[in-house]
Amino acid sequence: MSAALRIRRRVVPPHGPWVSTHPVLQRIYAARGACDEAAAELRLARLHAPDSLGGLDAATGLLADAIENDRHIVVVGDFDCDGATGTAAAVLGLRALGARRVSYRIPHRVEHGYGLSPALVEDLAALAPDLLLTVDNGIACLAGVAAARARGWQVVVSDHHLPGPALPEADAIVNPNAPGCGFPSKCVAGVGVVFYLLLALRRVLHGRGRFAGPPPDLAELLDLVAVGTVADLVRLDYNNRVLVAAGLRRLREGRCRPGLRALAEVAGRPLALLSATDIAFALAPRLNAAGRLEDMSVGVECLLATDPDHARQLAAVLDGINGERRALQQQMVDEADALAAAVALDAGALPPALCLYDPGWHPGVVGLVASKLKERLHRPVIAFAPVEPGSDALRGSARSIPGFHIRDALAAVDARCPGLIPRFGGHAMAAGLSLPQAALPALAEAFIGHAQETLDAALLQRELESDGPLDPQDFCRELAELLRAAGPWGQGFPEPVFDNEFEVLDVRELGGGRHLRLRLRLPGSPVTVTGLRFGWDGTMPPGRVRAAFQLDTDDYRDRRDIQLLLRHIEPA
Structure with missing residues (x-):
């Protein structure tokens, strides 16, 4: 079952002529908003400066003090590719800038849930941190941040997700989507946010005379920034394209982390020809698989590895986990197809949105199921699975189509039915939520009802x-x-x-x-x-x-x- 498709040709605005660009490329660039050679030329010198990122002064001051006083910094990442690359970039960047006591932890999807949760804070106590730096999470972790600060730890949140009505009471928040932040690129990924934070921190430490020679070259982290940015499916505005292009150059030239080289090898993708598509469909899935089925720490260790042989061993482990993920995903997608067909049969037609659940599904793969069904049916889809086998607590992953902001839709349902969704967050095209199993029928009714009220029928035509x-x-x-x-x-x-x-x-x-x-x-x-x-x-x-x-x-x-x-x- 799939939605009917029509081909629509892009509108090409006036452009050029350009001197050194193939006419077909000129047409392609112009249709994407790059109507002159300057807009198509990707230079690191034209990156947005960090200065307009809100919260930088407080965040860099805390991190600089922690480095100077040899305090223990613990990086708290996320269990997807953006979180893994961002965690590795944070650990490597902090060490390069002089931090001697840096650790990291990635929450376990089942044991801790998403981000800096109270359960993760409990486990972090054994590390005796002085300062927590979140990467690709934190803006929605109000309880976790409060629990960490109650223990006397400082908390710096670096995140890119859309905030809810309340912000965590962290010591500093760096998020381009936080209220009042003037940073021009709102779609920078989590790894991009922490990269900018490290750039600003280097400037602060340099001003304090911390470097005997030239400051460390943080451009060495751009391979990680490129992989995380592409993997997280954030919009490639000019700023993100500059970051990805610079990282791809390093990858193609072999000036990259041994772990990324090893991942390209097991995927059969030559580094010299590597593209963003190769990252999206070969490297990122192997990293993501660890966070979906096992422990993302394996992925982070692969990215941090300095010995090529060790990196190859870890890449082989990730490749094996990805094979398991693919088999499980195919089974779950087939089952989801059957569920969607049954819904269409019962209702006489496919509704404008779908909520699907199976007690045997794996919570780490429901996002891929939602994505596949969204592509085939061209409708917003939420797929649910038990947090663990037999649990009454569900974890849902939502994917949407252009024109239907999925996080705002969940916020609208939450406003209409207060208390129905204990926790949710995300972006325009993807979101996650937690839900008691007993609340699933009410959630499905409210979500589909909202889609019926707000989704224009024209948006359901697959193009x-x-x-x-x-x-x-x-x-x-x-x-x-x-x-x-x-x-x-x-x-x-x-x-x-x-x-x-x-x-x-x-x-x-x-x-x-x-x-x-x-x-x-x-x-x-x-x-x-x-x-x-x-x-x-x-x-x-x-x-x-x-x-x-x-x-x-x-x-x-x-x-x-x-x-x-x-x-x-x-x-x-």
Whole structure:
């Protein structure tokens, strides 16, 4: 079951002409808001300065004092890729800036729940911290922050999530989305926030005369910043694209953490050709799998490893966990498909939003289930699982579509039904929540009701945005390589997709009928090209088709050719 799809071509505003950029790239950049060469040129010198981040003075003062007085700093991260890379960046950055007593802890998804919780504070007591630095969490951890401060610990919150109506009573809060913060890039990831915090801390310590020579080069952390930013699916505004592009350069040149090199190796992705897409679909899932099924500390240790052999061992462990995650995810997605089909059958039609639950689901994988169902059905989806087997406490993960702010939707439900949702937080496109099992029917009714009241029917039409057709001469290796190197592509700055009409010359099934290999020809042209359709749904229009596709390189057996990754096929 999947929502009907239509191809919509992007509007290209006036632009150029540019001197040194391929005309197709000019068109692509302009359609994404980069209408001149300056907007497309990604330079670290053009990053937003840290100064406008609220709370920096208090945060850097506390951290600088802790370093100078040899206090114990404990970094508290999150169990996703953004949290893991942010934790590693914080630990490495603080040590580079002179901190001698730095530890970290990642909460366990089942034992502690999300972020700096009271349960985690209880366990942290054994470390005897003086100061806690949260990374990618904290803004919603009111009880945990209060528990930590009650023990006499200082708490610096660095986070990027949207705050609720009340802020934690931390000693300092650094969050671009906190009230009154004037930082221009509101979509910076958690790892990006802590990177900015470290930049500001370096300036404070330099002003205090802490460095005998030149200050430490924090650009060495940009590989971690790139991976965490891409993995968290934050919008790639100009500032984030600069950060990701700089990190990708370090990765491609081999100037990266041994753990990231090892993860690329086990994923079969050559470092020299690494792209943001490779991060999103190869590196990040292997790191995320540890936090979903096991303990994210394995992922952080891989990122912190200095010995290449040790890094490879940890990367192999992560690769194995990711294999388990994929098998479990497929099982859960199949079950979710069946549940959604049953809902549609009972109601006579698919509702504008879905709440799905199975007592056998794993809480670490429900986010992936919600994401897959959201993509197929083009509706907001919340998937729930027991916090642990047999528990009456549920953990939910929500994913949304453009035009429906999922965290605001949960806030609206919370306002309408006070006390129904004990805890929630997130962004426009993704959110998480906790819920007693007994409250699930009421939550589902209120959430779907809110969607019915606020979701315009037009938003439920699944669209694939296209950058238009390619001319015959553009089906070439040169453009395919330019597109790979021209990113970084990602959320808010999507990878180019084109659409053309083709004559189908040949069709072959691959992977036991799950995929297709097509030989296609441009009408009225001698140009023929191979197209690959992954996740084939069993239908194939005969003869002439209109296809939406990505232009990709084909290096199988060193053939140095091109291929089309077919995103959609319909009759011409």
